Amino acid sequence: MTVDETFADMQAVLGHLVPEFELRAKAGLAVEINQLKAEHNAVILGHNYMEPTLFHSVPDFKGDSLELSRKAAETDKDVIVFCGVRFMAETAKILSPEKTVLLPAKVAGCSLAASITADDVRQLKARYPGVPVVTYINTYADVKAETDICCTSSNARAVVESLNTDSIIFLPDEFLAKNVARETGKHIIFPTKTPKTDDEIEYELIGWHGRCEVHEKFTVEDIDNARRQFPDVLVLAHPECPPDVVEASDYSGSTTAMVNYVQDHDSPRFLILTECSMADNILAENPGKELLRMCSIRCPHMNEITMEETRDSLKYTQYVIDVPEDIRVRARASVDRMLAIGAPVASAD
Numbered sequence: 480m481t482v483d484e485t486f487a488d489m490q491a492v493l494g495h496l497v498p499e500f501e502l503r504a505k506a507g508l509a510v511e512i513n514q515l516k517a518e519h520n521a522v523i524l525g526h527n528y529m530e531p532t533l534f535h536s537v538p539d540f541k542g543d544s545l546e547l548s549r550k551a552a553e554t555d556k557d558v559i560v561f562c563g564v565r566f567m568a569e570t571a572k573i574l575s576p577e578k579t580v581l582l583p584a585k586v587a588g589c590s591l592a593a594s595i596t597a598d599d600v601r602q603l604k605a606r607y608p609g610v611p612v613v614t615y616i617n618t619y620a621d622v623k624a625e626t627d628i629c630c631t632s633s634n635a636r637a638v639v640e641s642l643n644t645d646s647i648i649f650l651p652d653e654f655l656a657k658n659v660a661r662e663t664g665k666h667i668i669f670p671t672k673t674p675k676t677d678d679e680i681e682y683e684l685i686g687w688h689g690r691c692e693v694h695e696k697f698t699v700e701d702i703d704n705a706r707r708q709f710p711d712v713l714v715l716a717h718p719e720c721p722p723d724v725v726e727a728s729d730y731s732g733s734t735t736a737m738v739n740y741v742q743d744h745d746s747p748r749f750l751i752l753t754e755c756s757m758a759d760n761i762l763a764e765n766p767g768k769e770l771l772r773m774c775s776i777r778c779p780h781m782n783e784i785t786m787e788e789t790r791d792s793l794k795y796t797q798y799v800i801d802v803p804e805d806i807r808v809r810a811r812a813s814v815d816r817m818l819a820i821g822a823p824v825a826s827a828d
């Protein structure tokens with residue numbers, strides 16, 4: 480496609496959101512990226528949190544992280560460019576070891592994934608011998624490798640219930656664990672470094688104090704303010720939000736579940752409590768709906784991924800994501816055990 484054709488396509492979707500001069504510049508970049516993509520036999524994955532001009536121009540697949548990695552694994556492409564953060568690119572590598580996986584930014588971390596190490600998990604397993612470990616997909620490969628089974632925000636409850644056991648170590652998201660505990664009626668404790676307390680003898684879920692630095696910032700006051708101004712607003716909160724926020728919302732679900740919810744409901748306006756770019760991306764595809772969003776709260780890691788970085792990742796084959804084979808195999812087993820329970824996996828963040 481030419482730059483003019485690409486610009487016309489982007490304007491049709493984003494014209495009401497993005498200034499024309501920016502769209503023209505981004506259309507030129509999109510053409511460059513798409514040429515490089517063809518030359519390198521690459522597939523580009525766009526996470527829901529990517530900025531709108533990138534999200535609506537170059538990805539072959541768009542959506543949640545695990546869903547994207549699974550789709551890329553089914554292609555015959557040699558290269559995967561993951562427009563998302565590092566733990567997501569690692570998941571793509573776990574599922575596609577024969578492909579070259581590129582992350583367009585050198586770091587693109589995540590406060591939640593960084594909250595726990597493989598050694599932390601080993602210490603927890605030593606402290607609670609025989610207790611199964613459930614780990615959220617938003618973790619690094621070496622943490623997944625220490626895990627019995629992974630979960631996503633969509634299937635966390637189903638995974639916990641599938642284990643049919645009194646005690647479960649649930650890592651690392653504190654709020655997701657509390658939300659699952661509330662839904663399943665389970666007691667939750669958070670271990671300290673001191674010897675076990677009486678409380679821990681009757682534990683059911685053992686959590687960890689990891690948090691997403693975006694979702695932890697939303698408050699019930701944000702919801703109250705929106706409802707005061709717009710009594711008909713429907714409020715959607717990601718399950719990584721604090722439990723009182725999830726309880727005060729009309730709906731809680733993964734990013735893909737939120738996209739579907741907006742498309743399937745007729746309310747004139749929605750308040751979306753997740754990364755701001757996702758609300759822009761939903762708005763782009765649902766121009767008749769009003770989406771309230773709090774763009775003062777953005778994920779700095781997701782925002783490291785730009786169209787320029789995406790172009791350069793293909794041009795210079797950077798930054799290559801490698802996962803040691805022994806870790807990859809064990810991490811893959813944790814993902815496969817989750818898939819085997821058959822619950823919907825629309826993922827994490």
Ligand code: SF4
Pocket residue numbers: 564588589590591592617691692693694754778779780781828
């Ligand atoms: S939005 Fe939260 S969970 Fe997602 S990458 Fe950013 S910090 Fe991590």
